[in-house]
Amino acid sequence: xxxxxxxxxxxxxxxxxxxxxxxxxxxxxxxxxxxxxxxxxxxxxxxxxxxxxxxxxxxxxxxxxxxxxxxxxxxxxxxxxxxxxxxxxxxxxxxxxxxxxxxxxxxxxxxxxxxxxxxxxxxxxxxxxxxxxxxxxxxxxxxxxxxxxxxxxxxxxxxxxxxxxxxxxxxxxxxxxxxxxxxxxxxxxxxxxxxxxxxxxxxxxxxxxxxxxxxxxxxxxxxxxxxxxxxxxxxxxxxxxxxxxxxxxxxxxxxxxxxxxxxxxxxxxxxxxxxxxxxxxxxxxxxxxxxxxxxxxxxxxxxxxxxxxxxxxxxxxxxxxxxxxxxxxxxxxxxxxxxxxxxxxxxxxxxxxxxxxxxxxxx
Amino acid sequence: xxxxxxxxxxxxxxxxxxxxxxxxxxxxxxxxxxxxxxxxxxxxxxxxxxxxxxxxxxxxxxxxxxxxxxxxxxxxxxxxxxxxxxxxxxxxxxxxxxxxxxxxxxxxxxxxxxxxxxxxxxxxxxxxxxxxxxxxxxxxxxxxxxxxxxxx
Numbered sequence: 254x255x256x257x258x259x260x261x262x263x264x265x266x267x268x269x270x271x272x273x274x275x276x277x278x279x280x281x282x283x284x285x286x287x288x289x290x291x292x293x294x295x296x297x298x299x300x301x302x303x304x305x306x307x308x309x310x311x312x313x314x315x316x317x318x319x320x321x322x323x324x325x326x327x328x329x330x331x332x333x334x335x336x337x338x339x340x341x342x343x344x345x346x347x348x349x350x351x352x353x354x355x356x357x358x359x360x361x362x363x364x365x366x367x368x369x370x371x372x373x374x375x376x377x378x379x380x381x382x383x384x385x386x387x388x389x390x391x392x393x394x395x396x397x398x399x400x401x402x403x404x405x406x407x408x409x410x411x412x413x414x415x416x417x418x419x420x421x422x423x424x425x426x427x428x429x430x431x432x433x434x435x436x437x438x439x440x441x442x443x444x445x446x447x448x449x450x451x452x453x454x455x456x457x458x459x460x461x462x463x464x465x466x467x468x469x470x471x472x473x474x475x476x477x478x479x480x481x482x483x484x485x486x487x488x489x490x491x492x493x494x495x496x497x498x499x500x501x502x503x504x505x506x507x508x509x510x511x512x513x514x515x516x517x518x519x520x521x522x523x524x525x526x527x528x529x530x531x532x533x534x535x536x537x538x539x540x541x542x543x544x545x546x547x548x549x550x551x552x553x554x555x556x557x558x559x560x561x562x563x564x565x566x567x568x569x570x571x572x573x574x575x576x577x578x579x580x581x582x583x584x585x586x587x588x589x590x591x592x593x594x595x596x597x598x599x600x601x602x603x604x605x606x607x608x609x610x611x612x613x614x615x616x
Numbered sequence: 617x618x619x620x621x622x623x624x625x626x627x628x629x630x631x632x633x634x635x636x637x638x639x640x641x642x643x644x645x646x647x648x649x650x651x652x653x654x655x656x657x658x659x660x661x662x663x664x665x666x667x668x669x670x671x672x673x674x675x676x677x678x679x680x681x682x683x684x685x686x687x688x689x690x691x692x693x694x695x696x697x698x699x700x701x702x703x704x705x706x707x708x709x710x711x712x713x714x715x716x717x718x719x720x721x722x723x724x725x726x727x728x729x730x731x732x733x734x735x736x737x738x739x740x741x742x743x744x745x746x747x748x749x750x751x752x753x754x755x756x757x758x759x760x761x762x763x764x765x766x767x768x
Binding site: 311355398399422424425431489503526530 | 625628629632633636637663664665666667668669670671672673674675676677678679680681682683684685686687689691701703704705706707746747748749750751752753754755756757758
């Protein structure tokens with residue numbers, strides 16, 4: 254148990270002053286601006302927005318600067334900030350089929366209507382360090398093609414037309430919100446998705462990987478992965494209708510998984526879903542795999558005792574702010590706790606000695 | 617609801633959505649060119665808040681809460697009583713104020729002028745940016761073809 258202590262104010266003040274100096278680094282090197290971080294470290298910004306669970310690129314860039322590039326610390330800053338914001342309401346669900354896609358690929362259909370659009374991807378790069386980037390230089394403008402203006406349909410729609418994939422029927426049920434009520438189990442799929450969307454990328458990746466290695470294998474294909482901007486609409490009470498209040502960049506991943514069939518239903522593909530703020534491809538695929546693994550009960554699969562099937566295990570450990578808060582608190586003064594343990598060990602040793610001494614004397 | 621209010625709402629929806637997404641500097645620059653803006657009274661001072669963005673499972677299914685985004689809102693009344701609302705993405709109170717002013721002006725006789733000098737050029741700029749991105753995406757479109765395997 255942490256027990257409050259007093260004192261050390263001067264040391265803390267000086268430590269923070271030094272932190273500020275170290276954050277700045279050598280003063281003969283130009284200082285980073287928020288805009289530079291936002292524009293040039295945009296995938297770090299995206300991760301902070303996704304796991305901070307607040308879409309605001311400038312704030313995320315500020316948090317990264319303040320945290321000296323420690324992304325979990327930056328996420329912590331964003332989470333703390335968002336608790337200070339009054340909640341104006343809930344938006345209408347975003348229409349990802351209307352996304353202006355920068356990237357859209359399918360691993361299941363080479364001739365997907367709408368095409369395979371690679372976008373600004375690391376895929377197919379050689380992963381060799383590019384020393385040209387160490388020197389300053391202008392980047393030539395990238396080539397342009399004939400822009401597509403119609404919406405790009407979801408791949409799942411084509412499988413649905415054939416009735417060989419499980420449906421996701423629309424509803425208007427208000428989903429549980431873990432920023433309003435503490436998580437309870439069983440959580441249900443909407444709450445699981447909220448938790449995974451803000452969950453730690455490394456943790457969700459590890460869980461997803463475990464399913465691929467055989468712990469609750471569900472053989473996922475990436476049916477579709479798309480990245481781009483979608484409009485955000487909200488009902489405005491004083492207007493009496495909905496308006497667009499902005500747009501967010503999202504990454505959406507839909508997996509197509511192995512079949513389920515029953516006496517009443519013919520075998521059909523099942524689905525896992527990932528949706529994440531920003532360009533966060535790895536995270537959205539991982540989220541879809543974990544979502545699918547957590548659906549074992551609903552889909553009538555066996556509980557194999559795999560960690561990725563255990564909702565309580567996954568959701569209770571996915572949040573890096575909860576995790577780091579509890580982990581790091583053990584470095585804070587625990588003097589009283591430790592004092593009592595010290596007393597206990599000393600007593601046990603005295604007792605043990607008292608038991609052995611008479612024997613030694615007798616020998 | 618009459619047909620006229622429907623069209624009215626649809627038009628207002630369009631310009632408010634545009635103002636919500638517009639880059640702040642461009643909006644301010646276009647308004648500066650108009651010159652002196654009318655006086656107004658606050659109904660609701662600009663305030664920064666968050667909204668919870670929702671998605672749907674599988675893109676079509678039950679809604680879930682994805683995460684929040686920042687928005688700033690305000691309401692004001694021109695001297696003739698016309699009410700304008702500003703709902704803009706991000707944390708700029710200045711942008712919310714300008715958006716509310718434009719919203720109010722778009723309901724007055726000045727609408728034609730404001731549409732021509734603010735809404736239309738803003739819409740054009742944003743459309744150009746969107747089309748440029750779509751063109752770059754189109755340049756990365758591939759036609760995969762599978763190799764015929766010997767055993768088939």
